[in-house]
Amino acid sequence: MATTKTIQSLERAFSILELFQSGKSELSLKEISDSIGLNKSTTFGLVNSLTTLGYMLQNEDNQKYSLGLKILSLTNAVKMNNILIRVSRPYLEELSTKYRETVHSAKELNGNIVYIDKVDADTSMYINTQIGTKNYMHCTGVGKVLLAYKSDDEIETFLSTHQLKALTFNTITNPEHLKREMAEIRKNGIGGDDEEIEMGLSCVAVPVMKSETTAGFAISVAGPTVRISENKKNGLAEDLKNTAAKLSEIIYGYTAE
Amino acid sequence: MATTKTIQSLERAFSILELFQSGKSELSLKEISDSIGLNKSTTFGLVNSLTTLGYMLQNEDNQKYSLGLKILSLTNAVKMNNILIRVSRPYLEELSTKYRETVHSAKELNGNIVYIDKVDADTSMYINTQIGTKNYMHCTGVGKVLLAYKSDDEIETFLSTHQLKALTFNTITNPEHLKREMAEIRKNGIGGDDEEIEMGLSCVAVPVMKSETTAGFAISVAGPTVRISENKKNGLAEDLKNTAAKLSEIIYGYTAE
């Protein structure tokens, strides 16, 4: 459990790297120092260090800075070390190709979900989620599915420590209501979200079980509400369940029944 | 140009993250502190900060540490910001599928090449290269091709500042010999390496041209020497050239002739 103070220069360095997540591929020193609210020279020290280490690089023409390719070497390590990502990728791609929708995998981390992987749909609609970032448990398909397979105690703890913030009119904000949905998910082995994060956007989600009662992670197929409900009839739910069963077996060596 | 001293805690933090590139997915605090040669508590401070920031995480069962998924969010940013990676990926995959060999893309960075992307072959043979890491210019296919399209002055500078280290019996260590090969590459628009990094391993490489005389990056197909020479006859070189021409056009808007 982390209680000690985090090292200031680390916190600052990473927030500089994270600046590039907002779409800009190049930033000037000025822009960086303004964004993080630090002195020019302090910023320079940080940026310069990151550049020396290969995690940022400077465009020689306009002096601007961008992210360095060395970050990709860490990515590699993350993926190599995560059987989960390695194994599930092709299955997620298969689902995405078949239904032409966006597919996510996610796991729980301290009361939130973190996207592990994502396969974008081959359509004009782009779902704005980022691998490695957090999202709520109570309003995402993957989140609700993962919550459903926690113990009753854990669910109670979650509900008493997390406010069920409304993101749309559909977001479930009533704990009792959410608990009823949890029971429903456990009964059917399937869940989803119905415009609970954003109007017009829905998903179907299933858990990848680790044992008979515990979920390791979850996968989902998301897209415009109309298409998702249509696809559900066309076997999307069944396909998701089958995929999850395969992953369960390969990753955790667990087979149902 | 970076001359200032790099911030110590940053240097240390990243060297901790880089420890996980050696294949181990979990490391104990002790292992980490031993590996980087720092005091237990100093190491703890660094590791704890990285954990708080989401770039590492601790296994609650055995206390061991691993890389955090948040690294993947930076990956995302790198890829989003690099048209090069985004655009070329499917083409590299196509080549890899067709020839069942490993495909690389790489660009130059301060006299070395850095792998930008890699598609592993669907065979038992695994080529030990890592995206985001450096390699020599004088003995890799991509490196030689990129060197060939530098100006004569730049080539001279490179040769006078870099020792041509021999990695195998085939590595070209004679500057004059290398210059002759550069001319050959420019003549044919194609290069490669013939067991110059490792015995038994060869590759064919082509530049992706930015203009008539300058290369933006390079792509290569690598594999066991026998298969590569066989594939060359079966159109590998032609396919590579065609792919490179397409990428040239899409990424740099440059068309030959």
Added chain:
DNA sequence: GTATAATGTTCTATAATATAAAACAAAGGA
């Protein structure tokens, strides 16, 4: 089941380091 070893975590004093201000350099625009 107890004792002992090994490792993870917290506390604290101190030295070392990151920091910001200011000076300087270089580039760009008026």
Added chain:
DNA sequence: TCCTTTGTTTTATATTATAGAACATTATAC
């Protein structure tokens, strides 16, 4: 050409990272 803007270097100082030691917790041996 001058002035503004932004990137880089220098330097003094205060803050912060650091390592040693104590403490806590877990694993191992007996």
